[in-house]
Each structure stands twice: as C-alpha cells, then as structure tokens.
Amino acid sequence: MRAIAFNRHGVWAIYRFELARFLRTLLQSVLTPVITTSLYFVVFGAAIGARMTEVDGVPYGAFIVPGLIMLSVFMESISNASFGIHFPKFTGTIFELLSAPVSAFEIVLAYVGAAATKSVGLALIILATASVFVPIHILHPFWMVAFLVLTAITFCLFGFIIGIWARNWEQMQIVPMLIVTPLTFLGGAFYSIDMLPPAWRTVTLFNPVVYLISGFRWTFFGSADVDVGTSLGMTLVFLLTCLALVAMIFRTGYRLKN
Amino acid sequence: MRAIISISGLTKTYASGQHALKNVNLEIREGEIFALLGPNGAGKTTLISIICGIVTASSGTVLVDGHDIVTDYRAARSRIGLVPQELVADAFETVRATAGFSRGLFGRAPNPGYVESVLRDLSLWDRRNDIIMTLSGGMKRRVMIAKALSHEPRILFLDEPTAGVDVELRRDMWALVRRLRDSGVTIILTTHYIDEAEEMADRIGVISQGELIVVEDKIRLMRKLGKKQLTLHLQDPMASIPAGLEAWKLALNAGGSELEYTFDTNEEQTGIPALLRRLSELGVAFKDLHTRQSSLEEIFVNLVSERKGFRQ
Ligand SMILES: Nc1ncnc2c1ncn2[C@@H]1O[C@H](COP(=O)(O)OP(=O)(O)OP(=O)(O)O)[C@@H](O)[C@H]1O
Numbered sequence: 338m339r340a341i342a343f344n345r346h347g348v349w350a351i352y353r354f355e356l357a358r359f360l361r362t363l364l365q366s367v368l369t370p371v372i373t374t375s376l377y378f379v380v381f382g383a384a385i386g387a388r389m390t391e392v393d394g395v396p397y398g399a400f401i402v403p404g405l406i407m408l409s410v411f412m413e414s415i416s417n418a419s420f421g422i423h424f425p426k427f428t429g430t431i432f433e434l435l436s437a438p439v440s441a442f443e444i445v446l447a448y449v450g451a452a453a454t455k456s457v458g459l460a461l462i463i464l465a466t467a468s469v470f471v472p473i474h475i476l477h478p479f480w481m482v483a484f485l486v487l488t489a490i491t492f493c494l495f496g497f498i499i500g501i502w503a504r505n506w507e508q509m510q511i512v513p514m515l516i517v518t519p520l521t522f523l524g525g526a527f528y529s530i531d532m533l534p535p536a537w538r539t540v541t542l543f544n545p546v547v548y549l550i551s552g553f554r555w556t557f558f559g560s561a562d563v564d565v566g567t568s569l570g571m572t573l574v575f576l577l578t579c580l581a582l583v584a585m586i587f588r589t590g591y592r593l594k595n
Numbered sequence: 596m597r598a599i600i601s602i603s604g605l606t607k608t609y610a611s612g613q614h615a616l617k618n619v620n621l622e623i624r625e626g627e628i629f630a631l632l633g634p635n636g637a638g639k640t641t642l643i644s645i646i647c648g649i650v651t652a653s654s655g656t657v658l659v660d661g662h663d664i665v666t667d668y669r670a671a672r673s674r675i676g677l678v679p680q681e682l683v684a685d686a687f688e689t690v691r692a693t694a695g696f697s698r699g700l701f702g703r704a705p706n707p708g709y710v711e712s713v714l715r716d717l718s719l720w721d722r723r724n725d726i727i728m729t730l731s732g733g734m735k736r737r738v739m740i741a742k743a744l745s746h747e748p749r750i751l752f753l754d755e756p757t758a759g760v761d762v763e764l765r766r767d768m769w770a771l772v773r774r775l776r777d778s779g780v781t782i783i784l785t786t787h788y789i790d791e792a793e794e795m796a797d798r799i800g801v802i803s804q805g806e807l808i809v810v811e812d813k814i815r816l817m818r819k820l821g822k823k824q825l826t827l828h829l830q831d832p833m834a835s836i837p838a839g840l841e842a843w844k845l846a847l848n849a850g851g852s853e854l855e856y857t858f859d860t861n862e863e864q865t866g867i868p869a870l871l872r873r874l875s876e877l878g879v880a881f882k883d884l885h886t887r888q889s890s891l892e893e894i895f896v897n898l899v900s901e902r903k904g905f906r907q
C-alpha cells in the first residue's frame with residue numbers, strides 16, 4: 338500500500354461525522370437562533386431603538402445586526418468546536434482518532450471546518466431572521482463573508498483549544514462565560530464605542546472583540562469604530578495565535594496523549 | 596518468517612512515575628497469532644497503545660511492516676486495526692455509520708460492500724441501523740471489532756476481546772480470528788483466559804511488571820516448562836512410600852491412596868515402565884492410573900510468581 342500524503346477520506350469522515358451530529362439537532366440548531374434574534378429585536382430594536390433612532394447615521398435596529406451575528410458566531414463556534422473534540426476525550430473514543438493515520442493538520446481541518454460550517458450557516462439564519470424585522474443592505478458583501486468566515490474559523494480554533502485543554506465540563510463553560518461574554522458585551526455589539534466616556538474608550542481598544550465587531554459592521558455600513566484595515570489585521574493576528582497554539586498542542590501531545 | 600512488527604528497547608514511564616514498560620524487545624511474525632499474557636497492570640495495554648500511536652513511548656523504536664511508528668506513522672497506522680480493552684464507541688451513531696466512519700478515518704475510500712461483509716461476519720448486519728447505545732455489551736464488543744476491521748488491516752490487536760463475552764460469542768470470535776489468520780492477518784491478543792491462549796496462539800509472550808519475561812512458541816513453551824504427572828490410585832492405602840523406589844520422584848497424596856509420579860516431558864526415558872515393573876515386584880497394586888500435563892495456566896502462574904518472588 339502506498340503511503341498517503343493527505344488523508345482526504347479521513348478528513349471527510351470526521352467532517353461528515355461532525356455535521357451529522359449538528360443535523361441530529363437541526364431543529365434546535367435553527368430554532369434557537371431564530372427565537373433569540375427575534376427577542377433581541379423586540380427588546381433592543383423596539384424598546385431601546387424607539388428612543389435611540391440612529392447610531393452613526395444607521396437606524397438602531399439595523400445597527401445591532403452585525404453585533405448580534407458576531408455574538409452568536411463567537412458563542413456557537415466556541416461551544417461547537419470545544420464540544421466536538423472534548424466529547425471523544427470524555428467518552429474515550431479519541432483513541433480511534435489518535436490511532437488513525439491522520440495528521441494534526443487534518444484533524445484540525447476537519448473539526449474546525451465542520452464547526453465553522455455550522456457557525457457560518459447560523460450567521461446566515463440570523464441575518465435572514467433580522468431582515469424580517471429591519472431592512473438590511475450590505476455594502477461590501479465579499480468582505481462581509483470574508484470577515485464572517487475568518488471570525489468563525491478563529492473562534493472555532495479557540496474552541497478547539499478549550500476542548501483539549503478542559504479537564505471537565507465546568508472548565509468548558511468557564512472561558513466562554515468569564516471571558517468571551519463580557520468581552521463581547523463590552524466590545525460594542527449593541528452600541529458604538531464612541532458612545533463611551535473617553536477613558537473607557539481607551540480601555541476598550543485592548544479588547545480584541547472590538548476589532549472583530551467593528552470590522553464586520555464596516556462591511557455592512559461602510560463606517561466603523563476602528564479603521565477596517567486594523568480590524569482585519571487584528572482578526573488575522575487572533576487567527577494566527579490560535580493556529581500557533583493548536584500546532585503546539587499537537588507537537589507536544591498536550592492533554593491528548595500520555 | 597518475516598517480522599511484521601519489530602520492537603526494540605521500548606520503555607514507558609508515565610507522568611505519574613509508573614514504569615509501565617522496561618526495555619521491551621519483541622518481534623511479531625507475519626501471519627501468526629501472538630498471545631500476550633500477564634497479570635493486571637503488567638503493561639500489556641501500554642505496549643499495544645504505543646504501537647498504535649495512542650501513547651508516546653519514553654524511549655525505543657517500533658517498526659510496523661518496516662515503517663517507524665513515529666516518523667512514518669501514516670504507513671504504520673494504516674496497517675493496524677485496534678480493538679481496545681474498553682468498550683468505547685460513539686453512542687449516538689448507527690452500527691453501519693460508525694464502521695463506515697472508521698474506514699474513512701483510516702484513509703480508505705468508501706466500500707459499502709466490504710463494510711456489509713464485515714458486519715455480516717460479526718452477525719451485526721440485522722442491527723446495522725440501530726443506534727450503538729441500544730446494543731448489548733457483547734454486541735458493542737462486536738461493533739468495536741467491526742470498526743477495527745473496516746479498513747482491511749493487516750495487523751489486528753485485540754486487547755482482552757473476550758472479557759464479558761458469553762460462551763457462544765467467544766467461540767464465534769475465535770472462529771473469526773482463525774479465519775482472519777487464514778486470510779493472512781497477523782493477530783496480537785491479550786487475554787486473562789489462559790486456556791484461550793493455549794487453544795489459539797502460535798506463540799506466547801509473558802509480561803510481568805513491565806518486563807517481557809518469556810517469548811516462546813506455544814508448543815515449545817509447554818514442553819519446556821510443562822511437567823507431566825502420573826497418578827496411581829492404589830488398591831490399599833499406604834502410610835509411606837516403600838523403600839526401593841528412591842529412583843523416582845514420588846509423592847503420596849489423598850491420605851496415602853494416591854501415588855503421584857512427576858516427570859519431565861523433555862526426557863527420553865520417562866521411567867514409567869520401570870516404575871510399574873518395580874511396583875509389581877513390591878506387590879503394590881493399583882486400580883486405576885492416569886497421566887496429566889500441566890496447563891499453560893500453571894506454567895504462567897509459576898513464571899509470574901517466580902518473578903515476583905525474585906523481585907522481592
Ligand atoms: N494513563 C496512565 N497514567 C499513569 N499510569 C498508567 C496509565 N495507564 C496505565 N498506567 C499504569 O501502567 C501500568 C501498566 O498498565 P497497563 O494498562 O498497560 O496494564 P495491563 O497489562 O493492560 O493490565 P490489565 O490486565 O489490567 O489490562 C499499571 O501500573 C498502570 O497503573
């Protein structure tokens with residue numbers, strides 16, 4: 338038998354397996370974002386938006402759409418990707434992955450690819466739901482998709498790392514709850530950071546999430562809190578950091594092998 | 596015969612400081628059934644896990660069909676199927692899907708016909724669309740075997756495949772193992788049922804406290820370390836062994852009603868005819884007699900306890 342340089346059947350098997358896992362809970366996967374998005378529009382769009390008609394010349398209802406999508410992409414990416422790799426570790430089925438002729442790159446490609454696919458799908462569902470409530474016009478569709486995909490991949494990588502690092506289910510919850518949720522809410526998902534007092538605005542600039550949301554919002558409206566180039570740069574830095582961490586995990590076998 | 600697995604200088608020390616393997620050297624021959632025996636915690640699973648890529652060795656090398664398991668892991672691993680000791684399968688998947696998954700994972704193009712034949716071989720075909728969670732323990736064990744075989748491996752590891760398996764399934768399983776061997780698959784198995792190893796294996800390796808203490812052809816091992824006993828059921832019980840029988844290793848058992856003669860199976864002259872002649876000269880009458888050969892189990896227990904005694 339010839340040695341295989343890229344185990345495409347292996348990648349495909351994992352990718353399909355992971356997507357099948359999502360599809361088993363399809364109804365839940367689709368209904369949850371639709372309901373959540375609708376609630377956000379009722380609360381933020383209608384109740385608050387009534388008082389706050391425009392931000393940066395954009396109607397408030399439309400203004401929150403990119404932030405809302407990003408918020409869900411962060412959460413879903415982390416939870417799906419971390420679960421995807423943590424579950425086999427937890428049940429012991431990871432032995433098969435470790436004993437298979439798949440490289441670290443192929444494993445990450447398959448798991449992160451599947452989780453990112455779901456995140457992007459979810460983002461599109463939210464976008465569709467939102468467009469029922471407010472008219473949405475996307476100024477830079479190409480960049481919109483690019484930001485979406487990059488962010489989904491980045492956070493799926495991040496989730497993958499958490500899934501490997503976590504020793505139990507509590508630890509799986511800690512990072513999203515203690516770090517990602519606050520950073521997102523403080524990252525300008527529902528307001529422009531220009532609306533903050535100057536001191537807080539400076540603090541905010543250390544929050545990586547600000548760049549992701551700002552960049553994504555730019556693709557919709559052409560205006561943003563931070564320069565779009567900086568946003569893109571930060572997104573890439575974040576992505577590369579996660580990639581480097583994943584590479585290190587596999588090189589050392591950290592929390593994967595004895 | 597060609598070595599399909601070559602292990603040299605293999606050691607493993609876990610992070611806990613446990614020396615699970617100490618300088619293990621072993622060659623597995625192509626096409627054989629090799630039984631790895633050893634008490635709990637001896638290091639059997641550790642050895643298998645290293646060869647399969649689940650555990651990293653502390654030092655030493657392993658070649659699988661000439662491919663290093665670290666530098667050439669793709670070639671090495673694609674040749675191996677592993678049925679682990681623990682029953683772990685994706686609870687929510689169907690039987691057929693999980694077998695197909697394993698096949699793909701090991702780099703093989705889908706082949707529903709082959710997967711079907713594996714499932715039929717293991718009497719799982721009727722349950723192919725069932726969720727694994729709903730299967731009994733014995734069926735789950737078979738699913739694990741189906742997964743391991745789904746990518747047509749040339750080497751199959753069975754880590755205690757018959758633990759918790761009923762008699763019938765156990766027999767089916769051994770029939771399957773024989774069929775696989777006949778088709779050229781090399782099989783390495785561990786078991787605590789030594790009669791199984793005695794029946795199935797071509798060669799036996801005994802591991803104790805991380806050291807491989809014996810590797811031998813099964814028949815030679817049993818001949819070399821085995822003893823034979825001749826038991827004579829006496830007509831009239833005796834208080835002691837009569838004089839004139841000093842040339843034989845005799846013992847008086849069962850309250851003096853049984854005379855037991857232990858002899859080495861390797862010796863040309865067992866001394867039995869002479870003993871019987873002598874007994875009749877002495878007027879010792881017996882109503883029955885039988886000979887018995889020590890089982891692999893006795894040999895195994897002796898080996899391991901000898902080793903332990905020597906350690907302490
Ligand atoms: N992950 C681990 N971390 C630390 N020590 C371990 C680990 N796995 C196994 N060991 C230790 O290594 C030694 C060998 O274990 P191993 O599982 O290889 O034994 P075994 O021969 O398969 O035993 P059994 O017949 O019970 O399955 C034992 O002392 C065990 O406690």
Ligand SMILES: [Mg+2]
Binds near residue numbers: 640641
């Ligand atoms: Mg074991």
